[in-house]
Amino acid sequence: MFPSVDFSRFHDPSQREEVCRQFVSTLKEYGFLKLINHGIPFAQIDLAFAAARHFFQLPLEQKLKSPHPPTTHPHRGFSPVGLENVGAVSGYGSATESPYLRDMKESYDIGSEHDPLYKNIWPPPGVDDAFQPTFTTFFEAGYRTELTILKALSIGLGLPEQTLGQLHADQTNELRITHYPAVARGDFVHSTRIAAHTDFGTITLLFQDAVGGLQMEVPPHSGQFADIESGGPYECILNVGDCLQTWAGLHSARHRVHLPDQSREEQIDGMVPERFSIAYFAKPDRAAILRPLLEAGPEGKYLTANEFQHMRIAGTY
Ligand SMILES: O=C(O)CCC(=O)C(=O)O
């Protein structure tokens, strides 16, 4: 059974404490859950998926007018198929995936318009004029939901309720729109959609279409991946990232996108349909220190979120 939490209960004072505790215990055990009543309006989700479809069907030369730089930073703009390979990062893919599986995806990375360090790389005027306003709005909705979730997690952990929110004041969060093109089933022998990895940040809110293929490692550390059946675009899957694991001991679950279960059985023309996803990554402020929040922890040098981020992302581009 896939764990789920109805977040509308957070807004009922008589149920708040209990839902926060349930939230934390589920994330400690599994590292992910389906978030029901997440607060991002369905109309905004529809607009975001429509904008994603519209952008990715543009000719490649149009998409390349707002390119991700050839380096890992800033993590902004359009990455064509083949540019980023998550399986190339050491400690991500299992040792058995050698040489690593290549990712069959193209993606667009967006930061906050308020990020003090990096500017967004938007499609220039005339290429796709709905893209910037749609995703700016979606980003802001994601940030509001993020702050509520961080409050719930703080309460569930027994910390003052602003504890985690205060570590996310700078809006260093990122939004990633991904298109996995239709591919032949046989391609999954040497490639995948996104190789097994953990997310680097605090929490991820993931929206996906109905195609499926998202898999989580369950039980934790088992090396076995279970399909997470897609409930369609309005469903939000919340998973824990590495920073929250360090701060509070919640489980940062390894996950990947591979051959969807359904197509394994149906074998439609030997092709796996295209897939779209939108992932909102809540990330700590760059200067935030990654040391346990619940206990004193050993004295010594702890990484800042920025140092950790640079370490983990190195090698993906
Ligand atoms: O496309 C998906 O469903 C998952 C993407 C993902 O895990 C990521 O970008 O970190």
Ligand SMILES: [Fe+2]
């Ligand atoms: Fe991920």
